[in-house]
Amino acid sequence: MKFRSKIIDVGCLNHFTRVVNTVSKLTKSCVLRLTRDHVYFVLSGKISTGGVSMWCELLQVNFFDEYQMEGVSADANEIFLEVTPENLSRALKTAQNAKSVKMKLTKKNCPCLTLAAELPSLSSVSRVVTHDIPVDVIPRRLWHDFREPQMPDFDVSIYLPPLKTMKSVVDRMKNLSNYLVMEANLKGDMNLKIETDLVSVTTHFKDLGNPPWGDDGSQTVSQSRDDDLMAEVRVDIRKLQQFLTGQQVNPSKAMCNIVHKRILHLIFLHEDVSLQYFIPAVV
CATH class of the missing domain: 3.70.10.10 (Proliferating Cell Nuclear Antigen)
Structure with missing residues (x-):
């Protein structure tokens, strides 16, 4: 299981940062789902018990200059990570003027999403700020809990x-x-x-x-x-x-x-981002 990506374009970096900031305001913890073509932020609340749900979908080619991932197996080429989006948001805030930002899945004392930002420098030696963001790898048997929610039969x-x-x-x-x-x-x-x-x-x-x-x-x-x-x-x-x-x-x-x-099913559409948010009714 491998994941490695790189963002060079400052517009893409700022856009990705805005998306992560939005997600961090909506939930303390969510699932980061990585596939070959898409990146998802998923919150799978139980509507029946009053929980909200979120589905945020990004087309990776519109954000990343480099993107490589290998899933858990050939027939399940995906990676599911439980992450605290606020931690990712804080790391990205230090990278706003970066020349490039690399993200990869690493193994430190625990699984981490490591973000390395190459910052501008007055000398010939580049400055790199690294953040190790702890994540939990979600086993394949639980993946079905984090699939795209079906469009409800709305009135x-x-x-x-x-x-x-x-x-x-x-x-x-x-x-x-x-x-x-x-x-x-x-x-x-x-x-x-x-x-x-x-x-x-x-x-x-x-x-x-x-x-x-x-x-x-x-x-x-x-x-x-x-x-x-x-x-x-x-x-x-x-x-x-x-x-x-x-x-x-x-x-x-x-x-x-x-x-x-x-x-109440709220939908925000951008040309390369879609965000769905489900709020259950209260009596």
């Missing part, structure tokens, strides 16, 4: 409003309640609501648009559903705020799917 899919605006609204609502109701319909309308014994507040968004899932055959919303009918989900407002606060991916498309009273 409504809708584009999100500008994320800064949405974050501002959620930040203010958090001071009034621990829970938020998000509702939307197939006419591009979305409402954010909080209701307590003392106050009821609703923010309305109009003409957001609905993603055309049926055009590519990936999924269709029930054709029998009334366009005006709202689907809603009540979620822990802190989990939604954490997602909006932590994101640094700068998505070209941001949307959500609502499974009525069950799941």
Whole structure:
């Protein structure tokens, strides 16, 4: 089992750093899945017990100038590592002006993801800063727990409003309640609501648009559903705020799917990154 990669392009390094920073804001621990073509950050929470789930997918060729990996075997050419993304984020912060950054899987006192940043130097001798980030190698028998989550059979899919605006609204609502109701319909309308014994507040968004899932055959919303009918989900407002606060991916498309009273499925798409986040409903 081997992994070795190198980033030279500063734009790619900054982009990768933003992705890792986003992941580090969402979870203290996650699984780093390495395949020949992709890099994944996976959080496999149990929706049934109130846990959130995350699936972040990167096309490696758009980030790494060099990328070599050998999985556990020829028929299972993948590597699964449990990692603390905050540790990786801190290491990358020291490499922002680096001439190159190398990452490889090493064996020190324990398995490590070793990051070596070659920093600019006034002399002919280069300076290299090395970080050994402890990881746990996940055995193959547990890999099935970290596969891509299936797209839920949603009732409504809708584009999100500008994320800064949405974050501002959620930040203010958090001071009034621990829970938020998000509702939307197939006419591009979305409402954010909080209701307590003392106050009821609703923010309305109009003409957001609905993603055309049926055009590519990936999924269709029930054709029998009334366009005006709202689907809603009540979620822990802190989990939604954490997602909006932590994101640094700068998505070209941001949307959500609502499974009525069950799941809020948030999707951020960039040309070379996709981030999915599942927040279960609370009663």
